[in-house]
Amino acid sequence: MAVRCLAVAIGIAGAPGPAGAYTASGDRNFPATLILPQLAPGDELYLNYNMLPLSGSGAGAVSRSTNFTVVYGKTITDNLGIFLEETYTGDAVGGAGTLWGWQNQTASIKYLAVNNLDHEFIMTLGLDRETGGTGAVRVGASSSGATTPQLYFGKGMGDLDIGYLRPFAITTFSAVTLADTAPRRDVVSNGFAVEYSIPYLQSKVRSFDLPAPIDHLTPITEVLFTSPVGRSYGSRSTALIAPGVSYAGEGWEFAVEAQLPATRATGNGIGVTAQLHIALDFFFSDTIGKPLFSNP
């Protein structure tokens, strides 16, 4: 979702993908990410807010983009799931106030190919499909659809003998968005997130007498790069750095991150994103929160 929001905000057809989710591998919980798509399928609900000042100035230029996104994830089997996503965008346009409208509808499917519990390692394959012409052109929704193959890795450091560094984990994301038709361009997206889980520190390394809410926090920094490939139609590469923190409750997470554009094409000032993640598989584990086909 954040990938798409950024892409829309900076005026390129970025690699689409659902919202971040927390995913577990062994005793490692990868918390929900806000900029990068999630690691693996799940029965989850995400409510995301995203605001980023843009470089546009003058009449007709977008100076700020605000996005509200809802993502629903549903597992088909334990390793296979789908995501449905809707984003409502408000673009502050010079001389025209704020234009509101929906982005294109997207759906994706993800397959958790590897989940090595002992080594806290995850690999997921994804395929995202954006349906062109289902959103509002006034907020940048393209009339052309796009298909995006995706590859994800997640690795926790808990299996390494590195003491207090064991709570570190890294996740990576790579994708290629292939546009259906010109002038929408193809885009390569790459990103990573580095996180230090204090709950992991408390439960796997050493239990300090930390007060709430510190003992539930995971500082996290996400980085996302996008680059047009082939004919660019004037678009440029972007880089976004998003440091923040995630709080893990029982069955939910809330995270806030700053958005620091690393290039002028990315943005023009500090933005912010926040996300509430509800684990449907926690609250409704016997009904809507379990895979359609599962044993037991």
Place this chain on the structure above:
Amino acid sequence: MRQRRRDILIVGGAATLLPLLPLRAVGEETAGSVVGLLGQCAVDRGGQGHPMPLKLGDAVSITDTIEVPPDGKLKLRMRDGSVISLASGTRLTIAAYQIDASGQRQNAALSLAQGLLRAVVAPVDHPSTFEVSTAVGTAGVRSTDWFIAAQPGATQVGVLEGSVVLRSAATAHFVLIPARWGARVEAGLDPVPARTWSPAEFQAVISRTDVP
């Protein structure tokens, strides 16, 4: 003469019933009985250090310690209707198992020294406890189908139905585990946040506690 005969009957009856009194007392402490057995399972009555072989139908009582050999399995039906299945290599002590007059559980406390058990806990219509303690933590439920394994330096819990609270013995911090999820706690640490268990993980503990 008639009075003397009556006295003799009373004394004789009392003498006859007297040996039954301790049995009745034991009966009141009976927690359940053996309904499935594989291998040479044994019970140490009251922690006396003299394990005796168990057989189908034998009663198990409060303070009994049950030992399942490496090639054995055991299934108990408790007086409240709960069913506890013990995997091979398990050592379990029944610390408490109180039943009210209607046969419903008031509180149950088991101590799992090592091994793995599956508990299908009967529901009750009033507040009650069902707790399993290990060296590093305690898991408590009301009614559910779940597993708990005592490993060296750690305890692992998986929940098939219902929910379980797993509490660290060292820090008293706890985690709620819903159905299809699991969690673990390691010695001296907080519980690891719960996560969904894969079918393979559940199948592993099901097969280990499946008593024919």
